[in-house]
Amino acid sequence: MSTRLLNICINSLCKAGRLERAEAVVIDGIQLGCLPDVVTYNTLVSAYCRLIGVHEAHSVLPRMREAGVKPDVITYNLLIAGATRYSLPDHSLHFFEEMFQTGIVPDECSYNTLLHCLFKCGCTEGAYSVFQDMIEKNVPPSLVTYNTLLYGMCKSGNAINALRLFRDLPKHGFSAELVTYNTLIDGLCKCGRLAEARRILKELGESHCVPNAITYTTVMKCCFRTRKFQQGFEVFSGMISRGYTSDAFAYCTVISAMVKVGKTRQAYAFVGQMFKNGTALDMACYNTLIYMYCKEGKLDYAIQLAMEIEEGSDVYTHSILVDGLCKMGYVDDAYGQLHDMERRDLGPNLVAYNSLIDGLCKTSDVDSAISLFTRMKSKDSFTYTSLLHGLCRVGKYRVASKLMLICLREGINVLPSVRRAVLAGLWCLGFRRDARKLRAAIKKASLSW
Numbered sequence: 373m374s375t376r377l378l379n380i381c382i383n384s385l386c387k388a389g390r391l392e393r394a395e396a397v398v399i400d401g402i403q404l405g406c407l408p409d410v411v412t413y414n415t416l417v418s419a420y421c422r423l424i425g426v427h428e429a430h431s432v433l434p435r436m437r438e439a440g441v442k443p444d445v446i447t448y449n450l451l452i453a454g455a456t457r458y459s460l461p462d463h464s465l466h467f468f469e470e471m472f473q474t475g476i477v478p479d480e481c482s483y484n485t486l487l488h489c490l491f492k493c494g495c496t497e498g499a500y501s502v503f504q505d506m507i508e509k510n511v512p513p514s515l516v517t518y519n520t521l522l523y524g525m526c527k528s529g530n531a532i533n534a535l536r537l538f539r540d541l542p543k544h545g546f547s548a549e550l551v552t553y554n555t556l557i558d559g560l561c562k563c564g565r566l567a568e569a570r571r572i573l574k575e576l577g578e579s580h581c582v583p584n585a586i587t588y589t590t591v592m593k594c595c596f597r598t599r600k601f602q603q604g605f606e607v608f609s610g611m612i613s614r615g616y617t618s619d620a621f622a623y624c625t626v627i628s629a630m631v632k633v634g635k636t637r638q639a640y641a642f643v644g645q646m647f648k649n650g651t652a653l654d655m656a657c658y659n660t661l662i663y664m665y666c667k668e669g670k671l672d673y674a675i676q677l678a679m680e681i682e683e684g685s686d687v688y689t690h691s692i693l694v695d696g697l698c699k700m701g702y703v704d705d706a707y708g709q710l711h712d713m714e715r716r717d718l719g720p721n722l723v724a725y726n727s728l729i730d731g732l733c734k735t736s737d738v739d740s741a742i743s744l745f746t747r748m749k750s751k752d753s754f755t756y757t758s759l760l761h762g763l764c765r766v767g768k769y770r771v772a773s774k775l776m777l778i779c780l781r782e783g784i785n786v787l788p789s790v791r792r793a794v795l796a797g798l799w800c801l802g803f804r805r806d807a808r809k810l811r812a813a814i815k816k817a818s819l820s821w
Contacts, residue, residue: 375401379411386419394419402439410441417447421454426463429454443474449481456489461498464489468502478509484516491524499524515546519555526559534559535568550581557587561594566603569594573607585611589622596629604629620646620653624660631664639664655681659688666696687713691724698731706731726754733762753779757786760794769797773810780817 378401385394394416398408413436420429429451433443448471455464468486471478483506490499503521506513518541525534538556541548553576560569573591576583588611595604608626623646630639643661653661658681665674678685678693690713697706706728713724725748732741741762748755756779763772772794779786791814798807 375406375409375412378406378408379415382412383415386415389423391416391419391423408439408441410436410444410447413439413441413443414447414450417450417454421450421457426451426454426458426460430467443476445471445476445479445482448476448478449485452482452485452489456485456492459489459493461490461493461495465498478511480511480514480517483511484514484520487517487520487524491520491527494528496524496528496530513544515541515549515552518544518546519552522552522555523559526556526563529563531560531563531565531568538572548579548581550576550584550587553579553581553583554587554590558590561590564594564598566591566594566598566600570603570607583614585616585622588616589625592622593625596625601629601633620657624657627664628660631667636664636668655686655689659686659692662689662696663692666692666699669700671696671700671702687721687724691721691727694724695727698727698734701731701735703728703731703735703737722748722750722752722755726752726758729755729762730758733758733765736762736766738762738766738768751784753784753786756784757790760786760790764790764793764797767797767801769794769801770803770806773798773803773806776810777813780813783817 378397381397382394385391385397398412398416401408413432417429417432420426420432433447436443436447448467451467452464455461455467464486468478468482471482483502486502487499490496490502503513503517506517518537521537522534525531525537534556538548538552541552553572557569557572557576560566560572569591573583573587576587588607592604592607592611595601595607605626608622611622623642627639627642627646630636630642643664646657658677662674662677665671665677674693674696678689681689690709694706694709694713697703697709710724710728713721725744729741729744732738732744738759741759745751745755745759756775760772760775763769763775776786776791776794795807795810795814798804798810
């Protein structure tokens, strides 16, 4: 039995998530005289980082040394990458320092991984310090390094410097690749700089690089997020006209945006085009279509789609159906969807509960709404606003005033119209003491707001 065969067995077991069996194979190999090497332990470190955590991965290193195997730069790069996965910047810096202490010289991959971790966790100043240290240690930055810097600058809202760095890439001896353009476009979009993002997209089309579906989808999402729907539709049309086969995500994004602006006919046209292209439907796609049907009041189609995915439906599927059923007045059926969600232990969803409370209050079934309200573990301003509206609808102003006092004490701000309605109801019914108490509480809370 060779060490290479041992490593292949351990790698296969780690990929299957059978870490205990992989550890047993290492022991069996040693007993058979097949000694593990650094690749063996690096495979275990990678698996522990991916499946369990960096603490457990780091605990492999003492066993390496006991077996006479020294950790190498790849070992620590894997640990830093694991810390990045779990957003642990302190751990990544600790592993980086430990490399120096053990006499291991970090390479370009070490610095790039550490930079990504620090930028990802918002440690911008620390990341710049690491980059400066990289230059001082004569470790030549690569295009990956500059892509990481672009990502970090955009993430921290420093889009101007990101654009400057992008323009200076030729000075550093690099030409922008597609991933560079995509990184910058995504960063500019997240910073809200849609005009600059579209300008870079235009430059990309004129360069030697060919934009892909990810490029167009990134800009399209930004357009819709900033409610510039027409520009988003133009980007999508440009993507299709250039021969890019759009995936389900892009179709769902544009269909959802069209439904929101009331362009239902165009939304249905894209649904037909999506099916015609044979685009595989994922859960997000199903949820988008169910939302569209609910928005149009076509509950039969929505429920039929939900039945197709059956046990594969998620908490968003049920929340969409609950909201749609309540808006159509089928509150009992909405209750059934909520019970099904709880039965499958999909977790509490505030949107579903809020929709049902709003639906119950609109049917004047305030007692059921209060019962559901008491069951909720978390509540927001919409929850309280809906219930307060319902209480005012049936004339339970004193109950509403007590609930509003709770809101004020907990710092939950409800709509001014609701506050006025409760106060007006108390004065109208002659509950003057309650009205004065509530008015004083509102005035006191307004000072803190």
